[in-house]
Amino acid sequence: MNPSRSGYVGLLYAAPALLFVAVFVLYPLAQLFVTSLTNSSLLGGGEFIGWRNYLRAYRDATFWQALVFTCKYTLIITPILMILGYGLALLTLSANRLGKLTRAVVFLPVVIGLGSSSFLWFWLFDEQVGLVNKLLQDVHLIAHPIVWFVDANLGLAAVIASIVWKVVGFGMILFIAALQAIDAEVNEAALIDGASYWRRILHIALPLTSRAILLTTLVSAIGSMLAFDQFYVMTAGGPESQTFTSLYWIYQNSFIYFKLGYGATLSVILMAIILSGSTLQLLLMRRGRGT
Amino acid sequence: MGRSNWLRGGALIAALAASSIAGPAIAAETLTMWVRASAANAAPHLVDLWNSGHADKIALTVIPDNQMVSKLATGVKAGEVPDVISFDLIYMPDFMRAGFLTDITDQMKADPNFAKVAPAFTNLATYKDRIYGTGFTPDVSILIYNKDLFRKAGLDPDKPPKTLDQIHEDAKKIRALGSDIYGFYFSGACPGCNIFTTSPMMVAAGAKILPRNGDEEPLDGPGVKQVLQLFRDMWTEGLIPKSAQADNGANFTANFKSGKVGIQGAGGFLISDLKKDAPNLDFGVAFLPGAKEGQASAFVGGDVVAIPKGSKHADIALQFIKWELTDEAQLEGLAKNNILPSRVDLADNKYFQSEPRFVTTAKAVGIGYVPWVFHFNDMVNSDSSPWIQMIEAAVFDGKVDESIAAAKAKMKDIASD
Secondary structure, eight states, rough: OOOOHHHHHHHHHHHHHHHHHIIIHHHHHHHHHHHHBBBBOOSSSOOOOOTTHHHHHHHHHHHHHHHHHHHHHEEEHHHHHHHHHHHHHTTTTTTTTHHEEEHHHGGGGGGSSHHHHHHHHHHHHHHTTTTTHHHHHTTSOOOSOOOGGGGGHHHHHHHHHHHHHHHHHHHHHHHHHHHSSSHHHHHHHHHHHTHHHHHHHIIIIHHHHHHHHHHHHHHHHHHHHHHHHHHHHHHOOOOOTOOOOOOHHEEEEEEEEOOOOHHHHHHHHHHHHHHHHHHHHHHHHHHHEEE | OOOHHHHHHHHHHHHHHHHHHHHHOOOOOOOEOOOOEEGGGTTTHHHHHHHHSSSSSSEEEEEEEEGGHHHHHHHHHTTTOEEEEEEEEEGGGHHHHHHHHHHOHHHHHHHHHHHHHHHHHHHHHEETHHHHHHHEEEEEEEEEEHHHHHHHOOTTTTOOOOOOHHHHHHHHHHTTTTTTTTEEOTTOOOOHHHHTTHHHHHHTOOOOOOSSSSSSSSSHHHHHHHHHHHHHHHHHOOOOOGGGGGGTTTTTHHHHHOOOOOEEEEEEEHHHHHHHHHHTEEEEEOEOOOOOOTTTEOOOOEEEOBBBBTOTTTHHHHHHHHHTTIIIIIIIGGGTTOOSSGGGGSSSSSGTTTTTTHHHHHHHHHHOOOOOOOOOIIIIISTTTOOOOHHHHHHHHOHHHHHHHHHHHHHHHHOOO
């Protein structure tokens, strides 16, 4: 078979996947971009207005404030999830009963819907009936119940606690899979050489699971940049609009203010920002491995 | 074949011939009706009553509140709409302007019951002098107060506050009852709750809240500042629980139900809720007051009913709308089930005699207002609206004048869009 002929055959094999991507990813993306150049309303109608929506987004202080808040949330929660997830993976790596049970318990919240878990934590942090205040009072850490969602930082802390509980198990499972894939002989050799536990973690486990760490960090960071449900349910953007995330603001514009065109513009901008961030992260990791 | 058989046979042929001349009997239709989830408890009472007495039936579909706009918009575009629809009345101006609804002006004006519907509904359902709907399952805001706490504080439980100052004075006396007893409550981070319960006090005191267009002045009149200053004073004096600042509506009624709050604005729906959830709580209801005695107002909420453009059974849908305004539907479908009628003349009806608090609430529908504006969500309902930002900054940060000025500017900007 000549090379060009085999290329066509390969293309034919890939055609269903390409078609799927074209219909369900590329076409909606193109449509999103076209909508972003119009003043379309959820109630119908809309005309081509060029780059006016982009100019408006540039001047939209709430959007940039929401973006800064989203980045702050991502920068805080991503390391927590990674370190805690990796730590839990190391602790539950052994295949004994306790290890398996702990894994199951930590992973359990992952299968709960994000909306449901946010409601659960919203009430746990309630100043009157919530168990968090009760616990903190019982151990004498606080004298009076805290009104958590009255302060942007306290509200953010409450949301972070809920999300860590909800998703830390996902990272843990990925890390366990990566750690288990390390050849046992490498560890055995290190043991014979007298390497301590922490030395083996630092010089064997971490380098050999770096791909999994990168992937999990990337997935976690993108997920955090697209945070919506937890803030919608727990803080409703308050107090005084200080906990709006970018996606929450896009939702507000598209479905509450009916401004579909402008919502599409903000979505395109957010997508570009996330794409650039992810590419940068991948490049830095690649360069790090190269040196 | 005997003579009698010939006769029977002849009669049968004659009957068949007659039926073929008259044509086939008209088949009963089944109409589709969408109702938003918040009205899903009330609407079935009316629909069941209609179905029990009419050959044409109505099948209800409950739509989540936040999906109603997008579902109707896409339905209109695709030509797949329900035959009749009940939705949050506040979307009426937007839907009328978008051309989603059928003009029913002539039929409504010819119906004597339509003239008796609360003016708030009729005003809201009118666009460029044409009528596109009417009241369906109303709710209205009222002032609610704990009579037990009034007694303990030495106040007359049959004399609810009739001015803003009286709310303040009564709240102070109730607060003095104990460290966990509060004089007043409102959900400080809930835009919808506050347009429902706080804005009527401003309107009663002579204010105009929202502009129809960029030329109109929003938040106009001294009532706006008077109410915000009252709330600010009550907040700094500790008459309102600290938790009010973060309440986005989740605890709108929970504090009052606990029996530890003296006075608050609420909705008529709370009467039935309290009787069920807190049967031992002795409470009274009154109109939301203004600055002076005799001033009162309410926010008329709930649902309107209309016929979407493209309805396949618009004629029967119209019959249903006219029927739901009759005495039978308003009394047997609504009042009998402790739901407020949308007709003002039926506020004091036989079913409400045993519960005078319903009569007060039903009368509030007659004096109530509802803003006729586009962009209601932008100006009021969204979590970042100028309305809620004004309340938060004025009450919790003490920036009364600055917050009013900022909200005015933002509302004018939105209204000119």
